[in-house]
Amino acid sequence: MSKSMTGAEILVDALIKEGTECLFGYPGGVVIPIFDVLYKRQKEIRFILARHEQGAAHMADGYARASGKVGVCLATSGPGATNLVTGIATAHMDSIPVVFITGQVNSALIGTDAFQEANIMGITQSITKHNYLVNDVKDLPRIITEAFHIAATGRPGPVLIDLPVDVSNSTLEDYSYPTEINIRGYKPSVKGHRKQITKAAEFIANSERPVIFAGGGVVISDSYKELRELAEKINAPVTTTLMALGVFPEDHELHMGMPGMHGTKVANFGLMECDLIISIGARFDDRITGDVSKFAPNAKIIHIDIDPASVSKIIKVDVPVVGDAKSVLEELIPIVAKREKNHWNDEVAGWKKEHKMFYRTDDTDEVKPQYVVERLCANLPKDSIIATEVGQNQMWAAQYYEYTYPRQLLTSGGLGTMGFGLPAAIGAQLAFPGRTVIDIAGDGSIQMNIQELATAFVERVPVKVAILNNGYLGMVRQWQDLFWDKNYSGTCLKRQVDCPDICCSPSPTCAPYVPDFVKLAESYNVLGLRCTEADKVDETIQKAMAYDGPVVMEFIVAKEENVFPMVPAGKPINEILDVEI
Amino acid sequence: MKKHVISVLVENQFGVLGRVANLFSARAYNIDSLTVGETEDPGISRMTIVAVGDNNILEQIQKQLNKLIDVIKVRDLTGINLVEREALLVKINSHAASRAEIIQAIDIFKGNVVGIQKDSITTEIFGDSDKIEAFIEFIRPFGIKEMVRSGRIAIAR
Ligand SMILES: Cc1cc2nc3c(=O)[nH]c(=O)nc-3n(C[C@H](O)[C@H](O)[C@H](O)COP(=O)(O)OP(=O)(O)OC[C@H]3O[C@@H](n4cnc5c(N)ncnc54)[C@H](O)[C@@H]3O)c2cc1C
Ligand SMILES: Cc1ncc(C[n+]2csc(CCOP(=O)(O)OP(=O)(O)O)c2C)c(N)n1
Numbered sequence: 164m165s166k167s168m169t170g171a172e173i174l175v176d177a178l179i180k181e182g183t184e185c186l187f188g189y190p191g192g193v194v195i196p197i198f199d200v201l202y203k204r205q206k207e208i209r210f211i212l213a214r215h216e217q218g219a220a221h222m223a224d225g226y227a228r229a230s231g232k233v234g235v236c237l238a239t240s241g242p243g244a245t246n247l248v249t250g251i252a253t254a255h256m257d258s259i260p261v262v263f264i265t266g267q268v269n270s271a272l273i274g275t276d277a278f279q280e281a282n283i284m285g286i287t288q289s290i291t292k293h294n295y296l297v298n299d300v301k302d303l304p305r306i307i308t309e310a311f312h313i314a315a316t317g318r319p320g321p322v323l324i325d326l327p328v329d330v331s332n333s334t335l336e337d338y339s340y341p342t343e344i345n346i347r348g349y350k351p352s353v354k355g356h357r358k359q360i361t362k363a364a365e366f367i368a369n370s371e372r373p374v375i376f377a378g379g380g381v382v383i384s385d386s387y388k389e390l391r392e393l394a395e396k397i398n399a400p401v402t403t404t405l406m407a408l409g410v411f412p413e414d415h416e417l418h419m420g421m422p423g424m425h426g427t428k429v430a431n432f433g434l435m436e437c438d439l440i441i442s443i444g445a446r447f448d449d450r451i452t453g454d455v456s457k458f459a460p461n462a463k464i465i466h467i468d469i470d471p472a473s474v475s476k477i478i479k480v481d482v483p484v485v486g487d488a489k490s491v492l493e494e495l496i497p498i499v500a501k502r503e504k505n506h507w508n509d510e511v512a513g514w515k516k517e518h519k520m521f522y523r524t525d526d527t528d529e530v531k532p533q534y535v536v537e538r539l540c541a542n543l544p545k546d547s548i549i550a551t552e553v554g555q556n557q558m559w560a561a562q563y564y565e566y567t568y569p570r571q572l573l574t575s576g577g578l579g580t581m582g583f584g585l586p587a588a589i590g591a592q593l594a595f596p597g598r599t600v601i602d603i604a605g606d607g608s609i610q611m612n613i614q615e616l617a618t619a620f621v622e623r624v625p626v627k628v629a630i631l632n633n634g635y636l637g638m639v640r641q642w643q644d645l646f647w648d649k650n651y652s653g654t655c656l657k658r659q660v661d662c663p664d665i666c667c668s669p670s671p672t673c674a675p676y677v678p679d680f681v682k683l684a685e686s687y688n689v690l691g692l693r694c695t696e697a698d699k700v701d702e703t704i705q706k707a708m709a710y711d712g713p714v715v716m717e718f719i720v721a722k723e724e725n726v727f728p729m730v731p732a733g734k735p736i737n738e739i740l741d742v743e744i
Numbered sequence: 745m746k747k748h749v750i751s752v753l754v755e756n757q758f759g760v761l762g763r764v765a766n767l768f769s770a771r772a773y774n775i776d777s778l779t780v781g782e783t784e785d786p787g788i789s790r791m792t793i794v795a796v797g798d799n800n801i802l803e804q805i806q807k808q809l810n811k812l813i814d815v816i817k818v819r820d821l822t823g824i825n826l827v828e829r830e831a832l833l834v835k836i837n838s839h840a841a842s843r844a845e846i847i848q849a850i851d852i853f854k855g856n857v858v859g860i861q862k863d864s865i866t867t868e869i870f871g872d873s874d875k876i877e878a879f880i881e882f883i884r885p886f887g888i889k890e891m892v893r894s895g896r897i898a899i900a901r
Pocket of ligand 1: 258317318380403405406421422425443444445486557576578579716
């Protein structure tokens with residue numbers, strides 16, 4: 164059945180047909196026609212007004228990461244669109260399906276430096292999977308269907324639709340939402356090549372010391388059950404990247420932990436010493452390989468990935484298998500020979516005993532940030548969702564929280580976007596109103612999108628924020644501490660103009676921290692709690708959990724605590740710095 | 745470093761050229777020449793790209809090209825049996841004494857004279873790149889006032 168509709172009506176109708184529950188965004192002149200329709204159809208689609216377009220973008224992203232559905236975000240032209248850019252790039256780097264819709268100036272004015280015009284097509288070309296400028300209202304239904312399809316399939320990613328205001332206002336006489344999609348330039352291969360899968364099975368049969376290297380692709384393809392089945396059948400130790408934490412139970416005897424710069428020694432030794440890496444949906448990021456020329460010197464590599472461009476991009480691969488991880492594993496598992504545990508498993512088990520994650524508790528009276536994360540894990544329900552900001556807080560959240568489900572940890576891995584966590588947590592909470600959602604934050608990052616506390620309050624989204632306040636841009640300070648003679652340049656957040664020129668340590672006479680996070684929270688109608696002592700940590704968390712609404716917990720933590728283990732950038736991953744005892 | 749001839753079938757749509765060119769520049773890869781034109785299907789254009797450089801990077805670029813939604817097919821024509829052609833337009837310095845020699849050369853190269861002035865001759869030459877190069881080398885001593893090469897078009901035999 165077709166009917167007459169304006170571009171704006173078509174857009175909203177199509178979003179509803181695509182199953183969009185929440186639309187995150189911010190208004191402006193050229194999108195008023197769309198907002199007018201949203202107003203009329205608010206029973207069918209919930210609009211969430213963020214306080215900054217970047218916040219809206221991360222909310223849509225967090226919603227998508229937590230639920231596996233496509234997130235949707237709307238902004239106006241010009242500054243609205245450019246404010247999305249960091250959010251789009253964040254989603255792009257981590258392969259997150261989000262459809263971004265931007266208003267655009269009247270078609271007739273495009274390219275004339277019109278009021279609030281930005282060439283968002285050009286700007287986002289390299290940070291979207293695809294983008295569209297809608298020239299004619301008759302193309303709009305097709306473009307929206309394609310955008311959702313492209314965002315969600317193959318290697319997922321953000322798709323942007325740029326919608327000029329005249330297209331929003333013009334009428335299409337015979338609108339009906341397309342049910343078929345045919346894009347001749349886009350046919351992602353799902354099924355792996357049979358010959359390659361057989362070859363992979365042979366390589367596994369011939370391996371003495373195999374390792375499974377699981378990445379975000381396992382989350383995306385929803386293949387964590389198959390992953391476990393394969394691992395147990397061939398008794399291969401498993402390492403999961405930051406993007407894959409939770410896909411393999413952390414208490415499983417085959418689990419080695421996270422690899423890479425701040426990964427476990429066990430995982431890094433495992434990768435360096437193995438004779439076969441079975442990579443499943445991981446892209447050999449430089450945070451993981453360290454010095455590529457020295458990475459896994461004796462290993463053959465099987466690489467299962469849906470994106471041919473990921474394969475042999477960084478590391479020469481022996482058996483490329485292009486396809487969806489779930490489909491490939493389903494074919495691989497039955498033909499792979501069962502492998503019994505051998506000396507390799509003993510060796511890995513030995514490392515596991517010897518190199519447990521460790522932080523000192525005897526070198527300061529301050530609360531240790533790692534301890535806060537451990538206590539969060541102990542106190543929060545098992546199915547809680549954890550978003551993080553970026554920096555040390557993120558790494559401690561990765562190291563000291565135990566993840567048991569895929570999609571449990573939401574973190575900006577590829578772009579490393581400070582300010583991601585709070586809005587992402589809000590997005591996730593909207594997808595799962597019944598679960599506990601927490602943002603583990605640094606005092607620097609949280610200030611990048613702190614305005615979204617307003618959104619949390621007004622939308623009654625009860626996210627909890629745990630700020631690990633160390634007074635520094637901690638991760639950068641750590642590099643300065645270890646590699647730049649402790650020149651804490653531009654990293655002290657307590658620093659004021661009257662501080663001494665040279666200062667490389669905090670003291671009791673430092674000026675008080677600005678802002679006062681508790682008062683700030685209160686000004687947003689959000690509960691603020693401050694904790695300065697280790698034995699109040701549990702109490703603080705429980706208070707926050709008991710409160711029916713958003714909460715900011717500020718933990719004043721050890722100021723100069725560093726994240727260990729650490730592989731210095733560019734070093735081989737078995738050259739590891741660790742805590743001095 | 746090898747010269748690659750890549751044929752890319754794309755949707756005949758605005759913005760495609762920019763997307764393709766961007767992939768090359770993102771990897772700091774220089775395009776020697778690029779031609780675009782319609783194919784037998786007016787909805788589809790063919791780009792012929794000639795680029796020189798590291799094989800691995802180029803392989804990566806081809807994979808990236810394949811990922812572009814507007815790209816329908818990518819084919820590396822390097823090393824296969826193909827026909828390639830290029831057109832040249834050039835304005836050559838000439839005066840009474842040299843004119844005959846230049847026109848003779850144009851004849852040998854099966855070109856056409858398309859313009860003649862007191863002090864110059866303008867000609868068109870068509871052929872494979874070797875032929876174009878050879879012609880340019882021959883006339884260079886006379887002095888080239890202005891010159892333009894079309895870039896290569898290529899197709900498998
Ligand atoms: C401060 C900081 C420190 C970091 N330190 C570390 C560290 O120590 N260790 C670490 O691991 N990371 C670390 N990271 C994260 C790192 O930068 C990368 O984001 C991360 O390692 C990439 O994970 P991944 O390989 O799983 O790839 P992802 O980015 O998750 O990519 C997924 C891969 O799976 C493929 N794929 C998608 N869908 C499918 C499918 N259906 N089937 C098969 N394949 C599919 C994609 O093509 C892609 O190749 C750090 C980040 C920051 C900001
Ligand atoms: C938007 C953005 N700007 C800069 C950086 C570089 N950077 C990475 S970690 C970090 C420090 C983060 O400090 P904070 O949020 O206080 O967390 P901590 O490391 O102290 O836990 C910075 C500045 C970044 N990742 N993102």
